[in-house]
Amino acid sequence: MTHADTDGPAEANPGSDDPGSALQPATAGSGFGRRRFLRVLGLGALSIVPLPVVSELIREGGVADVQAEPAHGQGAPARTRDGRVRQWTMIVDLRACDGCQSIGQPPRCTAACIEGHFAPEPMEWMQVFEADLPGGGTQFIPTPCQQCQNPPCVNVCPVGATFSTPEGTVLIDQERCIGCRICMAACPYDRRFFNWGNAPVPPEALLADYSPEHQVPAKKGTVMKCDFCPDMARTGTLPYCIQGCPQRAIYYGDLEEDIATNGREVVSASRLLSENGAYRLKEDLGTEPRVHYIPGHGEAAGRDAFSPGREPTVWPWIERAEGAVTWRR
Amino acid sequence: MAVDRTSRGGRDVAPLNDWQARLEETALTPVRQTGRRFWAVVAILLAIIGWGVYAYSVQLRDGLVVTGMRDRISWGLYIATFVFFIGISHAGTLISAILRVSHARWRRSALRMAEFVTVVALICGASFVIIDLGRPDRLLNVFIYGRWQSPIIWDVLAITTYLTASITYLFVPMIPDLGLFRDRLAGRSSRWRGWLYRTLAIGWNGNPAQWRSLASAIGVLMILIIPIAVSVHTVVSFIFAMTLRVPWDSALFGAFFVAGAIFSGIAILIIVMAILRRAYHLEEYATEKHFVYLGYLMAAFAAIMIYANISELLVHGYKLQEGVEFHFRQLFLAEFAPLFWFYLLGGLCAPIVIALVPATRNVRGIVAAAILVTLAMWIERYFIVVTGLRVPLMPYEPASYAPTWVEWSLLAAGLAAFALLIALFTKLFPMIAVWEVAESREAAVTDDGATRPIGEGPRLAEEASR
Numbered sequence: 001m002t003h004a005d006t007d008g009p010a011e012a013n014p015g016s017d018d019p020g021s022a023l024q025p026a027t028a029g030s031g032f033g034r035r036r037f038l039r040v041l042g043l044g045a046l047s048i049v050p051l052p053v054v055s056e057l058i059r060e061g062g063v064a065d066v067q068a069e070p071a072h073g074q075g076a077p078a079r080t081r082d083g084r085v086r087q088w089t090m091i092v093d094l095r096a097c098d099g100c101q102s103i104g105q106p107p108r109c110t111a112a113c114i115e116g117h118f119a120p121e122p123m124e125w126m127q128v129f130e131a132d133l134p135g136g137g138t139q140f141i142p143t144p145c146q147q148c149q150n151p152p153c154v155n156v157c158p159v160g161a162t163f164s165t166p167e168g169t170v171l172i173d174q175e176r177c178i179g180c181r182i183c184m185a186a187c188p189y190d191r192r193f194f195n196w197g198n199a200p201v202p203p204e205a206l207l208a209d210y211s212p213e214h215q216v217p218a219k220k221g222t223v224m225k226c227d228f229c230p231d232m233a234r235t236g237t238l239p240y241c242i243q244g245c246p247q248r249a250i251y252y253g254d255l256e257e258d259i260a261t262n263g264r265e266v267v268s269a270s271r272l273l274s275e276n277g278a279y280r281l282k283e284d285l286g287t288e289p290r291v292h293y294i295p296g297h298g299e300a301a302g303r304d305a306f307s308p309g310r311e312p313t314v315w316p317w318i319e320r321a322e323g324a325v326t327w328r329r
Numbered sequence: 330m331a332v333d334r335t336s337r338g339g340r341d342v343a344p345l346n347d348w349q350a351r352l353e354e355t356a357l358t359p360v361r362q363t364g365r366r367f368w369a370v371v372a373i374l375l376a377i378i379g380w381g382v383y384a385y386s387v388q389l390r391d392g393l394v395v396t397g398m399r400d401r402i403s404w405g406l407y408i409a410t411f412v413f414f415i416g417i418s419h420a421g422t423l424i425s426a427i428l429r430v431s432h433a434r435w436r437r438s439a440l441r442m443a444e445f446v447t448v449v450a451l452i453c454g455a456s457f458v459i460i461d462l463g464r465p466d467r468l469l470n471v472f473i474y475g476r477w478q479s480p481i482i483w484d485v486l487a488i489t490t491y492l493t494a495s496i497t498y499l500f501v502p503m504i505p506d507l508g509l510f511r512d513r514l515a516g517r518s519s520r521w522r523g524w525l526y527r528t529l530a531i532g533w534n535g536n537p538a539q540w541r542s543l544a545s546a547i548g549v550l551m552i553l554i555i556p557i558a559v560s561v562h563t564v565v566s567f568i569f570a571m572t573l574r575v576p577w578d579s580a581l582f583g584a585f586f587v588a589g590a591i592f593s594g595i596a597i598l599i600i601v602m603a604i605l606r607r608a609y610h611l612e613e614y615a616t617e618k619h620f621v622y623l624g625y626l627m628a629a630f631a632a633i634m635i636y637a638n639i640s641e642l643l644v645h646g647y648k649l650q651e652g653v654e655f656h657f658r659q660l661f662l663a664e665f666a667p668l669f670w671f672y673l674l675g676g677l678c679a680p681i682v683i684a685l686v687p688a689t690r691n692v693r694g695i696v697a698a699a700i701l702v703t704l705a706m707w708i709e710r711y712f713i714v715v716t717g718l719r720v721p722l723m724p725y726e727p728a729s730y731a732p733t734w735v736e737w738s739l740l741a742a743g744l745a746a747f748a749l750l751i752a753l754f755t756k757l758f759p760m761i762a763v764w765e766v767a768e769s770r771e772a773a774v775t776d777d778g779a780t781r782p783i784g785e786g787p788r789l790a791e792e793a794s795r
Contacts, residue, residue, distance in 0.1 A: 152572065156568075179463015329401065
């Protein structure tokens with residue numbers, strides 16, 4: 001086969017073992033030889049290889065320490081008296097939730113959350129969905145971030161801007177978030193919100209000391225969500241949504257110490273869950289949420305399952321901050 | 330003098346024959362003369378890009394609120410266009426690598442253009458991810474804090490690797506032609522051009538040792554680039570498939586995306602070839618045969634796409650798990666139905682018919698099919714993104730999404746940038762792979778299959794052992 005070759009090299013210098021030297025003088029002017037040529041080829045091929053290690057190199061160079069806690073201002077985890085890290089949980093007793101129909105107001109948990117966090121319109125970190133019941137009628141489902149233990153959003157974040165905490169919650173560092181929104185695509189509960197523009201927030205929010213546990217003020221081009229108020233829980237204060245609930249339908253607690261409270265009574269979290277057939281949303285997805293629901297449709301608050309509708313949420317501030325814009329959900 | 334130089338720079342010591350001279354002339358013409366029409370096209374493209382820059386500045390100033398995207402449909406036209414561009418970047422890989430590996434001789438005229446398309450499409454595609462970012466100012470966080478666990482990082486790695494590889498793969502087989510340009514244009518073009526070709530030809534003088542190095546380099550690259558290309562579009566699909574969204578929850582997604590990528594890549598290649606053929610009078614080298622063969626290849630991939638669609642739709646549709654019914658209704662019956670049916674019938678079935686019916690099996694018919702496929706595949710990308718996100722996750726009314734003028738402007742700018750970069754490439758670099766075309770002609774002239782063109786498999790071993 002080689003003998004039949006009509007290709008350039010064979011033809012140009014048949015039988016020569018070192019044809020390069022034979023033709024070398026011809027290009028003496030250019031100063032490039034075969035070695036140089038090979039070297040450039042090799043370098044070209046090699047340049048493919050190092051790209052994936054760039055970030056590793058940067059890390060090795062000490063430019064950034066990715067293992068360090070990503071957030072500034074994140075407090076030390078809360079502990080029980082014997083030193084175990086608390087595992088925050090939320091239990092929503094749907095039997096007591098009437099979507100605030102009885103007081104004729106928009107859901108108070110949502111309103112309290114918005115006011116406490118200066119949440120920009122139209123973000124409802126704690127949102128009350130109205131779902132159809134199998135036999136007809138509806139139920140109200142207050143839905144905060146589910147604080148998954150196998151969080152799809154944390155898994156997909158390219159920069160570690162959203163992360164799980166030792167307390168079992170999921171936070172977002174808006175100072176690292178690049179706004180790629182893959183976490184929003186990944187969240188199966190629709191619990192993530194994007195700052196599409198300069199969010200409308202009251203002027204006092206601009207003075208707040210930002211931390212991932214206290215996402216104020218909102219930062220344009222980043223993702224936000226319910227943070228489970230761990231900073232408040234550590235100081236013995238219940239989250240805004242629980243404080244706001246007129247029916248005391250929401251419990252906040254610690255699975256480690258097996259305790260939960262709705263602000264009126266203190267109960268055993270495990271007993272409350274087990275004895276009332278508690279479930280979690282989309283349990284089959286394997287996300288292991290930390291938010292539990294006790295089935296119901298507001299009957300304990302005197303609600304009839306067939307009286308649908310709740311008042312729409314309002315935001316007390318609309319375009320008060322300079323350059324602010326609102327957007328639809 | 331000119332003959333002397335050519336014999337040194339080109340690959341033949343044998344005297345130039347007419348055919349070779351004409352080939353080289355054709356390759357050199359776009360570089361030598363630039364007509365008024367070219368500048369008019371460039372001016373129009375620059376105007377579109379300028380408008381896109383303005384639109385992007387508006388987006389930077391006000392945030393992504395100027396787009397139609399919102400929390401529930403949080404990706405839209407930008408990500409669809411990103412997927413589309415990365416898809417058509419597979420043109421180069423398929424045509425050059427796969428056809429090189431499989432010794433398909435007819436590929437050679439299409440080679441260089443396909444490799445142009447690859448590099449340019451990758452650059453355009455990657456920029457759409459950046460356009461989509463809420464905080465482009467923090468782009469470097471990807472390198473500083475990058476997490477291996479994130480599909481986005483897989484994308485970054487795959488795309489940068491593929492870009493480097495395809496630039497190398499564009500460059501290496503071009504070296505002999507750059508040497509030709511260097512020699513033929515010496516003293517006859519502007520100084521920077523002389524410098525450009527001198528530098529890029531990296532001392533090519535066409536001696537056998539260099540040919541051997543070139544052959545082994547191409548041999549390694551053409552094998553290497555296939556897994557890289559396949560992995561690129563697979564991980565692009567993973568940014569969807571790694572989520573818990575019902576319409577994206579498919580193990581088939583990677584293969585589906587790769588097939589779609591090659592499919593749309595062939596279509597774009599046909600269109601680019603047709604335009605360049607018309608503009609630079611390449612009828613002799615990009616013949617009807619080339620178009621028909623590419624049309625066959627496109628039809629084959631249309632068949633693969635039909636198969637993939639059937640498996641995907643049937644497996645999901647048969648069981649109708651939660652959310653699937655909504656998804657199918659919006660695709661087949663409601664909001665997206667007209668365009669989705671166009672995708673199925675016009676984009677997947679029609680190209681097969683066009684390639685098979687003798688009456689339409691010509692340049693015009695194949696180009697028409699390619700345009701259909703390009704439109705359909707863009708629509709498909711758009712639907713994957715938008716319909717996938719539209720399926721409600723919680724009890725709320727389905728969201729709606731319509732791109733705004735900013736998004737359309739940036740799409741137009743992206744396409745214009747694609748066209749502009751290709752146009753500039755044709756003015757700088759040999760768009761016909763001169764030595765490879767010459768080689769296949771020689772091979773055809775010298776007869777049978779006894780001739781093995783350089784750069785192909787078994788010969789490398791023989792070369793090395795000599």
